[in-house]
Amino acid sequence: MKTNNAALMRDLYNLILNPATRDWERHLLVQVKDNPQQLSPTGQLKQLEADLRPLATRDNLTPDVMDFYLALTGNGSVVPKSDxxxxxxxxxxxxxxxxxxxxxxxxxxxxxxxxxxxxxxxxxxxxxxxxxxxxxxxxxxxxxxxxxxxxxxxxxxxxxxxxxxxxxxxxxxxxxxxxxxxxxxxxxxxxxxxxxxxxxxxxxxxxxxxxxxxxxxxxxxxxxxxxxxxxxxxxxxxxxxxxxxxxxxxxxxxxxxxxxxxxxxxx
Known part of the structure; x- marks a missing residue:
């Protein structure tokens, strides 16, 4: 689970501004951004993971949000961003x-x-x-x-x-x-x-x-x-x-x- 708040906030802002992000995904991300004090494994971050999980398991998140979700959950199959x-x-x-x-x-x-x-x-x-x-x-x-x-x-x-x-x-x-x-x-x-x-x-x-x-x-x-x-x-x-x-x-x-x-x- 990611715990670096500065990195998390940067990723959240990038996803919110990304035109490919769906409106409902953006709504969830904005909720987390507006509650930075809860960016912890037991706070708002945990709720975001739970909200994204149903569509993530069906591979139905937009690609960059899926990248964020996989990093969030510490999925072992994730590789670094392609550079x-x-x-x-x-x-x-x-x-x-x-x-x-x-x-x-x-x-x-x-x-x-x-x-x-x-x-x-x-x-x-x-x-x-x-x-x-x-x-x-x-x-x-x-x-x-x-x-x-x-x-x-x-x-x-x-x-x-x-x-x-x-x-x-x-x-x-x-x-x-x-x-x-x-x-x-x-x-x-x-x-x-x-x-x-x-x-x-x-x-x-x-x-x-x-x-x-x-x-x-x-x-x-x-x-x-x-x-x-x-x-x-x-x-x-x-x-x-x-x-x-x-x-x-x-x-x-x-x-x-x-x-x-x-x-x-x-x-």
Whole structure:
């Protein structure tokens, strides 16, 4: 349980001012802020933890409030806030990036993150018209954005072609309305290209999948230009490390579906 009152007050103010915080969450946070003398494990802080717990257990708090709740409860699976300022830097002439959308970004990070040559994998939003979108706005399909991952990699150790090849193995390319259990336009599969070379590789890879005739339904993965990638809230970064048990359950269901899809297309 956090007991540093100065840090708590700073976090409370940041969450209250955060436009992504829901009104009812903000109301609870303001109550605590207005009663600083009760910021103790047995006072107002304990009540706040109890008020947030029902939705926290269902993963239905806004991301930054969830981060606060996990720190508040001392959850052992919590890792420090992701700080991409200390991401390893390499010679800029060898660093490139790829951006893919393939359903919930929680399941898209780990497969890329474990490959040689990967510098960082960031969950975020792209493809829409709104600046600095929040998770709730994207989930509400107000912004036109999709959930995606940005992969920074060392081109001397891996290639864009190899990353695209892996991407096709992670998705159902015949589903334009989402991916597996993730339904909605924000989960549609898209390859975003940053330059003509990436567009040519992505286009050729899509044609190769079509020509393989592995799928009985049309291949609907879009290939679109990349304009701006907005990193998602901290709660969504490195989810497979922060919530390993939940991630393993999701990955198991995801893998089972893709195996079933491959089997069905062979019949």
């Amino acid at each position: 991409y300022s200390d991401t390893p830097q390499i010679d800029a002439s060898h660093e490139e990036r790829a951006v893919f959308a393939g359903g919930c970004f929680w399941c898209m990070v780990e497969p890329f993150d474990q490959r040689p040559g990967i510098i960082a994998v960031t969950s975020g939003y792209t493809g829409g018209s709104w600046a600095q979108p929040t998770y709730e706005q994207v989930s509400g399909q107000y912004t036109g954005h999709v959930e995606a991952v940005e992969i920074r990699y060392d081109a001397r150790k891996t290639s864009y072609r190899e990353l695209v090849k892996l991407y096709w193995q992670l998705i159902d390319p015949t589903d334009q309305f989402g991916q597996i259990n993730d339904r909605g336009n924000q989960y549609r599969p898209v390859i975003f290209y940053a330059n003509p070379s990436q567009m040519a590789i992505a286009t050729a890879s899509k044609q190769a999948v079509i020509d393989s005739k592995r799928y009985k339904q049309p291949i609907v993965v879009a290939i679109e230009p990349l304009y701006h990638f907005w990193p998602a809230e901290n709660y969504h970064q490195d989810f497979y490390r922060k919530q390993p048990q939940r991630y393993r359950r999701m990955k198991k269901a995801h893998d089972h579906y893709l195996k079933w899809l491959a089997f069905k297309n062979k019949l």
